[in-house]
Amino acid sequence: MSHPTAVRFSFFAIAWSIATLGGVQVPAGAQSIELEQYDVQVNRLIARMTLAEKIGQMTQAEFSALEPGEIKRLALGSVLCGGNSDPQEGNAVGPWTEMYDSSQRQALETRLAIPLLFGVDAVHGHSNVLGAVIFPHNIALGCTRDAELVERVNRITAEEIRATGINWNFAPCVTVPRDIRWGRTYEGFSESPELVSQLGAAAVRGLQGSDLASPGSVLACAKHFVGDGGTQAEMRASSSFGDDVQLRLDQGDVVCDLGTLRRVHLPPYIPAIEAGVGSIMPSYSSWNGVKCSGHKQLLTDVLKIELGFQGFLISDYNAIDQITDDYKECIRVSCLAGMDMFMVPTRYREFTEKLTELVEEGAVPEERIDDAVRRILRVKAAMGLLDEGVDPLADRSWQSEFGSPERRAVARQAVRKSLVLLKNEGNVLPLAKENSRIVVAGKAADDLGIQCGGWTIDWQGKEGKVTTGGTTLLAGIRQAVAGSAQVDYTADANDIPQADVAIVVVGEKPYAEGLGDTGSLRLSAEDQQLIQRVQATGVPTVLVVLSGRPLVLGDALESSQSVVAAWLPGTEGAGVADVLFGDYAPTGKLSFTWPRTADQEPINVGDAEYDPEFKYGFGLTYGE
Structure with missing residues (x-):
């Protein structure tokens, strides 16, 4: 019709x-x-x-x-x-x-x-x-x-x-x-x-x-x-x-x-x-x-x-x-x-x-x-x-393709195209797959609930191993370098093994609607301590931020060699690894202004006074 x-x-x-x-x-x-x-x-x-x-x-x-x-x-x-x-x-x-x-x-x-x-x-x-x-x-x-x-x-x-x-x-x-x-x-x-x-x-x-x-x-x-x-x-x-x-x-x-x-x-x-x-x-x-x-x-x-x-x-x-x-x-x-x-x-x-x-x-x-x-x-x-x-x-014939690998491939494409590279000092990214030792830190790296955010199985979402199925960032990283590099994981970074590079994953706990209203856009104290513990070892740090909005990064931005805004990518965390290891270059551009402090909010492109941390439309790619 x-x-x-x-x-x-x-x-x-x-x-x-x-x-x-x-x-x-x-x-x-x-x-x-x-x-x-x-x-x-x-x-x-x-x-x-x-x-x-x-x-x-x-x-x-x-x-x-x-x-x-x-x-x-x-x-x-x-x-x-x-x-x-x-x-x-x-x-x-x-x-x-x-x-x-x-x-x-x-x-x-x-x-x-x-x-x-x-x-x-x-x-x-x-x-x-x-x-x-x-x-x-x-x-x-x-x-x-x-x-x-x-x-x-x-x-x-x-x-x-x-x-x-x-x-x-x-x-x-x-x-x-x-x-x-x-x-x-x-x-x-x-x-x-x-x-x-x-x-x-x-x-x-x-x-x-x-x-x-x-x-x-x-x-x-x-x-x-x-x-x-x-x-x-x-x-x-x-x-x-x-x-x-x-x-x-x-x-x-x-x-x-x-x-x-x-x-x-x-x-x-x-x-x-x-x-x-x-x-x-x-x-x-x-x-x-x-x-x-x-x-x-x-x-x-x-x-x-x-x-x-x-x-x-x-x-x-x-x-x-x-x-x-x-x-x-x-x-x-x-x-x-x-x-x-x-x-x-x-x-x-x-x-x-x-x-x-x-x-x-x-x-x-x-x-x-x-x-x-x-x-x-x-x-x-x-x-x-x-x-x-x-x-x-x-x-019920539609059920045969429900959650299929072909559909997950589209979601994975959406993940990698949405990532925004905010910083890449010394071209730390993309990471080498061969002959390297990588430490992945942060509970968010292996938490599908945090990765998906609100409106996932439950209205508010939830932390933990959401039983909907999918690939966490950690699993995606391990798949990307399987047989080529050693990947160690620590949720809290209290015991950090030697490594060539650290991928630190931080971000917001799941929320929806009014329960997510906040006057503070800072990383949690737990995440800040995690970053500090990793960086105290002197290993180059790639910071991956999982969040439903730009967050005020403060010292974490200055002390990390590379910073990637990964937002709330959903079930296909391997899309993040695709970009971290250079199978695809980052192409995402900020759809929101990234403030220096929460006191700047509300701040939007076109304001008379506009001096954010990263402007609307900002986004690096490799080699810049």
């Missing part, structure tokens, strides 16, 4: 096309898939629906919170599995597939048999599921500057999602993080609106393909609309990391004028719409004190009318609860602002009851309900879910 496009110009888009940064152009006008072409089919279906069935389509419940039979009883239109939701039968492909199918079978037993949308956060691969290929987080992909690679990564992600039957991914994140102390920084491709625009659209194309109804496509969701990367830092009472400066940025307030919002945070949504994104998720955050989940100007006037978005809006996890203390009022405000589907994981019964009351009282016009349902059903129609005789159950 092919979809014609319709060009929808806005004054914003025309003005923005004039501005460039880093050579990346943004389309002059927004194009959107003409989802309205399905309205004849959809309107016939809406005419047959009861109010309860319409509200069911607007409701998304958490699978783990559902009672048996409730999908059928409430005629739910959508189900999700959050970051910590796994099938009770086990966290593998088979149980995930059966969980999806069991939900879909209930939907098919309803009066109208409208299939479900089933959503997950597969933000760097199908990362909730054991055995999936876990790709580098977006901050790393931003350093590749390679839209074709980003599209390929997301195409593989879509195919691995479809292997479990699931048809909706809450990705890509097209945020423009402007303060790296924010715990979601690594979910963004860059601080540059232009680069985010380019790569975000590529991610949409990868997930959705050229046809939403094709077997290997999943519905994408651009998030979080709008300005989530521009919240102001606020003091908070405590920090999970014990920071000297305790800050909160997540779900905060973006304080700026409309011009700044348009210039910095809105641009990535234009090419995402042009690429045909079918769903968009409004942000938890506020704009000038008003929650985006209830902001009619942003959701309806700008997004739906000005930019011509014809898909549907899905609220974030319990996000509408933050609008006001009165839950019924939260529902009214958000619905009238333009929210179409509501992610109400555990309050779905209460939501359906109160929205029904609001319609019956005349507080929410049924025309607004019909508009929301029409948008949802348009997307389902584009996905082929409303076609006569369609079978929405999982196609």
Whole structure:
């Protein structure tokens, strides 16, 4: 099934096309898939629906919170599995597939048999599921500057999602993080609106393909609309990391004028719409004190009318609860602002009851309900879910390639293209494979959990041997020099063997969202001591930094001969070894400004006073 496009110009888009940064152009006008072409089919279906069935389509419940039979009883239109939701039968492909199918079978037993949308956060691969290929987080992909690679990564992600039957991914994140102390920084491709625009659209194309109804496509969701990367830092009472400066940025307030919002945070949504994104998720955050989940100007006037978005809006996890203390009022405000589907994981019964009351009282016009349902059903129609005789159950033939070596090879390519060489004094890198003795130091070198970061099996991620499978940096180094060099490993460097060179791996513990907000960007005391112990031996040091954002390196930068930013590379750590040993030269360029101190934050390219440790776009290669 092919979809014609319709060009929808806005004054914003025309003005923005004039501005460039880093050579990346943004389309002059927004194009959107003409989802309205399905309205004849959809309107016939809406005419047959009861109010309860319409509200069911607007409701998304958490699978783990559902009672048996409730999908059928409430005629739910959508189900999700959050970051910590796994099938009770086990966290593998088979149980995930059966969980999806069991939900879909209930939907098919309803009066109208409208299939479900089933959503997950597969933000760097199908990362909730054991055995999936876990790709580098977006901050790393931003350093590749390679839209074709980003599209390929997301195409593989879509195919691995479809292997479990699931048809909706809450990705890509097209945020423009402007303060790296924010715990979601690594979910963004860059601080540059232009680069985010380019790569975000590529991610949409990868997930959705050229046809939403094709077997290997999943519905994408651009998030979080709008300005989530521009919240102001606020003091908070405590920090999970014990920071000297305790800050909160997540779900905060973006304080700026409309011009700044348009210039910095809105641009990535234009090419995402042009690429045909079918769903968009409004942000938890506020704009000038008003929650985006209830902001009619942003959701309806700008997004739906000005930019011509014809898909549907899905609220974030319990996000509408933050609008006001009165839950019924939260529902009214958000619905009238333009929210179409509501992610109400555990309050779905209460939501359906109160929205029904609001319609019956005349507080929410049924025309607004019909508009929301029409948008949802348009997307389902584009996905082929409303076609006569369609079978929405999982196609298990996709499982044969799940986590395959061929897909891991693409992830390995993404790793090596994302590495940024920050320093290479005396051309210590690339390392010789033959006749050398290498010591690898640091627990992060042999910890797949640290290597993958947050949103990996668990919402927050976790340290340790994550059972999803993959190759740690240490294993990758040993594979690279097998039979040619001796590799010794020490987690804490308390007993350091003689060596020609030391590879010291340090970095952040896994985190996600607000728990990653921090006022301190320093290496941990443990990592600083590790570096000092190794360097006290006088051996040349290659410092590899695993992190979800630039970190203030201080003395470690000065005392190390070479420094490599490896970000959060995912399961294929051998990609780091590929670069360290010269099989591939480093080509990554910083997608974020690297500050000298945390006090410089927020600091971004284009600031009047701009004197960072490493500028946006910096990156060495061998021989420089």
